[in-house]
Amino acid sequence: MTKTTSGVISRRGLLRGFAATAISAAPVYANAAGFLRGSGDIRRINMYSGRTGESIDTIYWVEGEYIPEALKEVTYFMRDWRNSKLKAIDARTVDIMTAAHRLMETDEPYMLLSGYRSPETNAMLRARSGGVAKNSLHMRGQAADLRLKSRSVSQMASAAKSCSAGGVGTYRGSNFVHMDCGVVRTWNG
Template sequence: MNRRYFLGVSLSAMAAPVLAKRPAERPRALSLHHMHTDERISVVYREGDHYKRSALQQLNFFLRDFRTGDTMPMDPQLLDILYDVKASLGDTEARYEILSAYRSPKTNAMLRAEGHGVARNSMHLYGQAIDIRFPDLAPSHIRDAAVALGRGGVGYYPSSNFVHVDTGNVRVWKS
């Protein structure tokens, strides 16, 4: 074997493999109905790996503390959890019904004083939690889908007909 043959074989063997293109991910959109304000929103909040600033600002306002009007930047990972839960359920065309999202310190303190069982250091205070349901699904289906993701906390409140999801440590509870 001569040197040219060896180099030719070696170089062709080291040619970069042709990689399949990753299929373009569909834009991530959410459709929400706030049960206390009766507002509705449908918005594409993420395209590929990029969150859309204007959409996040719309969602921050939409998910505000409805009692005080205060806003907080919502954790984009929370939005991703909502998107992934709905995607895993697959068969619902309904909007999420939002019962609580951002909660100001004033509102949180008032709810604690009234005995609503809210945590003193609730993740709602930091824009990292949301209480949800779908009009056409039992909350247990939403709970199961959220738990299967293995991301954040999932609280199940069957008597109040909602599920809490957050971006904290992975944990599950029932109230």
């Protein structure tokens, strides 16, 4: 970034830095990152889990770079809460969640219902419900089921669909939205 002679960052230098950050983020995951451009040079995710009682509020991307330690924290937070198994969470999914959250203009953290699911958990859920995919992206660490008290399922789904960056499942009866970094598609559960 550009500094003035007094050592303080100038407005023009700051804007150049933001522009450079937006451009460098574009190749990573263009559609979701597009909604994050111009929002500064950081990306932050804020969630809590009613299942574990844990919460996370972390900056996971700064100045065009993902922060590996922060993504490890996200992976741990989004683990299969039934058996504590882990799978690295795809940063593209976190970007979609972050972009949708920003579009909704809320400070409320997401409630995470389901992040990574082990094959055992996925099979158990499939046996109980017809709405669980056999090859769910949850098992690849590429999906999340989320809820917000301050936004309707329709509002959340609209924000996620606006990203045009992955799958968006709307589950009005269960009051949550599924977001993933797979192919762009939508469905109602």
